[in-house]
Amino acid sequence: MLFLSKKQDWLGNIRGDVLSGLVVALALIPEAIAFSIIAGVDPKVGLYASFCIAVVTAIVGGRPGMISAATGAMALLMVTLVKDHGLQYLLAATLLTGMLQIVAGYLKLGSLMSFVSRSVVTGFVNALAILIFMAQLPELIHVTWHVYAMTAGGLAIIYLFPYIPAIGKSLPSPLVCIVALTGVVIYLHLDIRTVGDMGELPDTLPIFLWPEVPLTLETLQIILPYSVPLAVVGMLESLMTATIIDDLTDTSSDKNRECKGQGLANIGAGLLGGMAGCAMIGQSVINIKSGGRGRLSTLIAGSFLLIMVVFLDTWISRIPMAALVSVMIMVSIGTFSWSSIVNLKQHPLSTNVVMLATVIVVVWTHNLAFGVFVGVLLTSLFFANKISHFMYVESELDDANSARTYRVIGQIFFNSTGKFITSFDFKEAVDKVVIDLHRAHFWDITSVTALDKVVIKFRREGVDVELIGMTEATATLVDRFGIYDKPEEIEKVMGGH
Amino acid sequence: MTTNTNSVLACIDGSVLSEAVCDYAAWIAQRVDAPLKLLHMIDHHPEKAVTLDLSGNIGLGSQEHLLEELTAVEQQCSKLRLQQGKLLLQAAKDRVIQAGVADPDTCQRHGSLVESLIELEESIRVLVIGIRGKVHENRPDKIGAKLESIIRSLHKPILVVNGAFKAPQCIMIAYDGSEAAEKALDMVANSPLYKGLTCHLVCVGKDDDKGRTLESAAGKLINAGGIDVVAKRLPGKPEQVLCEYQKDQAIDMIVMGAFSHTRIHDLLLGSFTAKMLAHAQKPLLLLR
Numbered sequence: 001m002l003f004l005s006k007k008q009d010w011l012g013n014i015r016g017d018v019l020s021g022l023v024v025a026l027a028l029i030p031e032a033i034a035f036s037i038i039a040g041v042d043p044k045v046g047l048y049a050s051f052c053i054a055v056v057t058a059i060v061g062g063r064p065g066m067i068s069a070a071t072g073a074m075a076l077l078m079v080t081l082v083k084d085h086g087l088q089y090l091l092a093a094t095l096l097t098g099m100l101q102i103v104a105g106y107l108k109l110g111s112l113m114s115f116v117s118r119s120v121v122t123g124f125v126n127a128l129a130i131l132i133f134m135a136q137l138p139e140l141i142h143v144t145w146h147v148y149a150m151t152a153g154g155l156a157i158i159y160l161f162p163y164i165p166a167i168g169k170s171l172p173s174p175l176v177c178i179v180a181l182t183g184v185v186i187y188l189h190l191d192i193r194t195v196g197d198m199g200e201l202p203d204t205l206p207i208f209l210w211p212e213v214p215l216t217l218e219t220l221q222i223i224l225p226y227s228v229p230l231a232v233v234g235m236l237e238s239l240m241t242a243t244i245i246d247d248l249t250d251t252s253s254d255k256n257r258e259c260k261g262q263g264l265a266n267i268g269a270g271l272l273g274g275m276a277g278c279a280m281i282g283q284s285v286i287n288i289k290s291g292g293r294g295r296l297s298t299l300i301a302g303s304f305l306l307i308m309v310v311f312l313d314t315w316i317s318r319i320p321m322a323a324l325v326s327v328m329i330m331v332s333i334g335t336f337s338w339s340s341i342v343n344l345k346q347h348p349l350s351t352n353v354v355m356l357a358t359v360i361v362v363v364w365t366h367n368l369a370f371g372v373f374v375g376v377l378l379t380s381l382f383f384a385n386k387i388s389h390f391m392y393v394e395s396e397l398d399d400a401n402s403a404r405t406y407r408v409i410g411q412i413f414f415n416s417t418g419k420f421i422t423s424f425d426f427k428e429a430v431d432k433v434v435i436d437l438h439r440a441h442f443w444d445i446t447s448v449t450a451l452d453k454v455v456i457k458f459r460r461e462g463v464d465v466e467l468i469g470m471t472e473a474t475a476t477l478v479d480r481f482g483i484y485d486k487p488e489e490i491e492k493v494m495g496g497h
Numbered sequence: 498m499t500t501n502t503n504s505v506l507a508c509i510d511g512s513v514l515s516e517a518v519c520d521y522a523a524w525i526a527q528r529v530d531a532p533l534k535l536l537h538m539i540d541h542h543p544e545k546a547v548t549l550d551l552s553g554n555i556g557l558g559s560q561e562h563l564l565e566e567l568t569a570v571e572q573q574c575s576k577l578r579l580q581q582g583k584l585l586l587q588a589a590k591d592r593v594i595q596a597g598v599a600d601p602d603t604c605q606r607h608g609s610l611v612e613s614l615i616e617l618e619e620s621i622r623v624l625v626i627g628i629r630g631k632v633h634e635n636r637p638d639k640i641g642a643k644l645e646s647i648i649r650s651l652h653k654p655i656l657v658v659n660g661a662f663k664a665p666q667c668i669m670i671a672y673d674g675s676e677a678a679e680k681a682l683d684m685v686a687n688s689p690l691y692k693g694l695t696c697h698l699v700c701v702g703k704d705d706d707k708g709r710t711l712e713s714a715a716g717k718l719i720n721a722g723g724i725d726v727v728a729k730r731l732p733g734k735p736e737q738v739l740c741e742y743q744k745d746q747a748i749d750m751i752v753m754g755a756f757s758h759t760r761i762h763d764l765l766l767g768s769f770t771a772k773m774l775a776h777a778q779k780p781l782l783l784l785r
Contacts, residue, residue: 012544020546023553064544162552172553248564250571251543285555289563291546334555 002060002260005295009064013293020292021300024067024283026175028054028305029316030327031283032070033195038135039075039275040082041090042199046070047309048206049094049274054302056265057279062257063242064295065249067283068265069302072132073233074276076366081226091211093223093230094270100231101263110255113239119351120375121240122340123358125281127371128237129336130363136325136332139193147192147322154181154326172290174327181323182315195324196317203313205306206272231263232369234278238262241279248288282331350382388416393423403432413443417450426457433458438469503622504532504602507593508610511585512634514627519589520662521780522625523596528690531622534602535589537582538610539575547571579605611646621653628659628774640774648770648783649756654684656750657774657781665749668782669697671739671773674710677754681784682714685752686721695725699742701735736772743779755783 028050036046050069057068082090104110140147154177161173185192195201213219242253258279266276287297309316344352354375362371391410398405404425412420435454442448451467458465507522509515519535526533547570586603593601606613614624626647633639648655670685672678685691696718700711715728731738743751755770756763763771773781 008544012542013546016546016549019549019551023551027553158554159556162550162554169550169552172551174553244560248560248567249543250541250567282555285560285563286553288546288567289555289559290551290553291549293544293546330554330556333557334559336557337560338558339561 002257002264005059005064009295011294011296013291014296016291017294017296018300020287020290021297022304023172023175023290024287024292024297024301025304025308026172026178027283027286027327027331028067028069028301029309030174030178030319030324031280031331032305033198033316034135034324034328035070035072035075036275037198038072039078039090041087041275042201043195044200044202045087045090045273045275046075047202047274047305048272049269049277051206051302051306052269052272052274053265053277054298054305056268057261058295058298058302060257060264061261061295061298062254062259063245063279064253065284065287065293065297066238066241066245066253066258066279067287067298067301068238068262068277068279069283070269070275070277071237071280072135073128073237073368074230074278076131076135077229077233078226078275079366081223085222088212089219089223090275091270091273092213092219093226094266094274094276095211096220096223096227097230097234097276098263098266098268098270100227101235101266102260103263104231104235105256105258105260105263108256110235110239110259113236113243113255115376115380116236116240116372117354117376117379119347119354120358120372120379121243122337123355123375124236124240124362124368124372125335125337126340126355127359127362127368128281129332130359131366131368132328132335133332134363136328139321139325144192146190147320147325150181150184150192150320150322151325151329153184154178154323155329157181158326158330174330177326178319178323181326182319185320186318190320193321194317195319195321198321201313201317202306202309205310206274208271209273211270229367229369230276232372233367234262234266234276235259236368236372237281238279241281241284244281245284245288248285249293282335285334350378350386354378354382384413384415387411388413388419391416391419393420395425397430401432402430403434404428404430405434405436407436407438408440410439411441411443412447412450414446417447420447420450421454424454424458426461429461430463432464432466434466434468436468438472440469502532503620504534505529505623505625506534506536506614506617506621507589508614508624508626509535509537509585509589510627510630511581512627512629512631514629514658514660515585515589516592517658517660517662518625518627519592520596521656521658522623523593523598524662524664525623525625525656525690526593526598526601527596528692529622529688532600532602533593533598534604534620535586535593536604536606536613536617537586538613539578539582539605539607540609541571541575541607547574575607610643611650614647615650618651618653621651624651624653624655626655626657628657638775640771644774645756645771648785649760652785654785655755655783657783659777659780663749665694665780667695667697667746667748668750668752669699669739669743669746669748671735671751671753672698672700672711672714673702673735674700674714675754675757677757677784679714681752681754682717684784685724686718692723695727697742697746697748698726698728699739700728700730701733701738702730735769736776739773740776740778743777748779750780750782751777752782752784755785 032046032050033043036043053068078090157177158173161176162168238258239255242258246253357378358371358375361374362368394407396405455465505522505526507518522533582605590601590603629639629641698715711728715726718724718726
């Protein structure tokens with residue numbers, strides 16, 4: 001299944017795919033270089049990775065038209081590994097990351113994405129944008145005014161060039177920015193940092209090589225703590241990007257296949273001397289905007305990128321870092337979900353808290369996985385809290401018989417048991433209490449224990465307790481009966497609402 | 498047999514064959530006394546980009562803008578297609594009412610024809626469809642791109658229309674003794690559609706065994722009553738012989754089993770159904 005694709009996914013949109021692939025390839029080059037610098041490796045590591053990941057995901061990925069390559073989110077996770085152990089361990093970790101992702105794909109963990117709520121996704125995207133921007137700061141600190149002028153000029157070109165009639169919309173403005181700034185630097189003989197100063201660029205096609213690490217348990221202990229977060233973040237960003245592309249193009253994608261595809265791509269990257277990567281939100285949006293829809297666009301982007309860097313390496317090494325910074329600031333701005341700031345006022349507080357918590361944790365730890373974890377945790381807690389409001393107890397007194405009937409309605413689980421217990425009046429002197437549980441839903445052991453407690457308390461007060469509707473209520477102990485996969489049973493249980 | 502509430506479904510797309518499709522569907526619906534439903538699909542091509550902006554930059558709210566822009570463009574296109582489809586359906590409806598169908602039903606859906614037909618399969622009695630749609634309208638040598646997948650994925654009789662309507666008087670059953678052919682035979686024997694028609698039961702090949710089954714098959718049809726049966730055994734290549742026989746005997750419709758082999762088998766050896774689709778001059782009623 002992994003290699004199967006529809007003809008229209010490849011050839012349905014040839015013109016658009018080729019053109020958008022070229023635009024994306026041009027934008028991928030500065031990104032791959034910038035992210036290699038973040039990770040602390042030579043630019044060629046990121047460029048080889050981008051080539052390999054783009055080409056492999058074009059063929060085996062689950063979302064046609066999505067761009068995957070070396071990314072900032074992944075680069076940030078490998079900084080200490082590269083610093084402490086060197087490139088070879090990074091390549092080994094990349095291989096392991098790929099294997100973990102393939103396993104996740106076969107275990108269908110992609111469906112776990114349903115636990116990641118909208119606000120967590122927004123937080124993730126915003127945090128990513130902030131991280132990409134922050135990664136540019138080293139290039140902007142302790143530099144001459146030329147660099148600031150160049151960066152500002154670059155941004156101006158990127159955002160204003162498309163307004164020029166006729167050519168504005170047919171030439172990628174980031175490319176114009178890079179060419180113009182490189183020209184200025186060469187013409188004025190400015191002594192500012194260029195890509196060539198940042199490390200080795202590729203001058204050959206990538207070659208197959210096995211990472212030079214000892215195959216021992218010790219190696220595994222070193223790389224596993226990096227591979228796991230790499231795999232998680234890679235899948236998260238890829239699946240989120242896939243969802244964004246799904247929305248933009250009004251089509252659907254195969255999330256589990258995407259996990260396997262990302263895994264295979266990372267294994268390929270590791271074997272060709274590249275770093276781990278994943279889908280890129282910014283580039284994928286650029287691809288769709290430029291008219292890319294099919295697998296062909298991703299393939300063209302990857303292969304054109306390699307051809308460009310191999311044949312134009314002397315020119316690429318002369319690109320000033322300021323031009324790269326401009327492009328990356330653009331990516332950062334474009335990745336940021338602007339509407340999430342506008343909507344802060346309208347959205348409920350819990351949504352905003354989740355979004356901001358995700359952002360803060362990511363920016364603080366530089367690890368998107370932690371941010372998502374905190375976000376999902378908070379979402380669940382808020383949800384549990386909201387659901388516990390849907391529990392109330394009605395009661396009526398039958399004076400003649402000195403009996404009170406309590407009718408329990410709603411969800412009783414760990415968070416609502418306190419409210420459940422306090423709803424009963426144990427001080428009332430009656431002979432008999434009837435607790436009607438027909439419309440109550442008991443979800444866990446905590447709630448069952450709470451019911452026991454209520455019954456015992458009444459008994460101690462000398463009250464006769466009768467439970468009615470008990471079978472319906474306990475039938476909702478879904479964990480025990482495992483009826484959650486039978487819709488008609490759920491219907492019976494939830495019929496009360 | 499299927500119940501009478503199942504309808505004859507005619508697929509309309511506004512190509513030259515659509516009128517003939519309406520006529521044949523009306524003919525069948527009246528003969529078998531089933532309701533008639535006209536279906537128009539609004540095709541979407543999400544794999545094709547409608548806008549091209551190579552500026553390659555993204556700024557504040559780019560994603561939201563892009564979504565709005567794409568939505569707006571597609572909304573316009575879809576509205577237009579929806580409108581066109583409504584007109585087509587109205588025209589088709591008028592045509593079948595004129596042909597004598599009392600109350601035809603119309604149905605318009607978004608998406609791919611194959612998927613929709615699979616969803617509707619339970620309610621279909623006979624599907625009537627043109628051999629090629631709008632895309633290949635002017636290419637008489639081509640058969641529609643989706644036709645094979647439609648035939649393969651449905652398990653209902655399908656009438657493939659490839660020319661103007663002529664009320665069938667004389668039909669031919671392509672018989673090869675296979676299980677699919679037996680089934681086709683049973684359906685012909687039990688359906689009111691074929692009463693009063695002349696039916697040529699044609700078996701191509703020299704095999705004597707087949708000849709014997711041909712006789713018993715002919716007997717079956719005669720027993721069913723109301724059908725004039727001519728049984729023939731002819732030598733030669735099936736698709737050629739059948740097409741020639743159709744011309745010589747002025748056959749109006751060909752009935753046959755379809756795609757009884759797997760795709761892989763057909764890929765290697767070629768599919769008889771596909772050849773018949775490509776060469777037949779008259780509508781083919783494919784029984785699955």
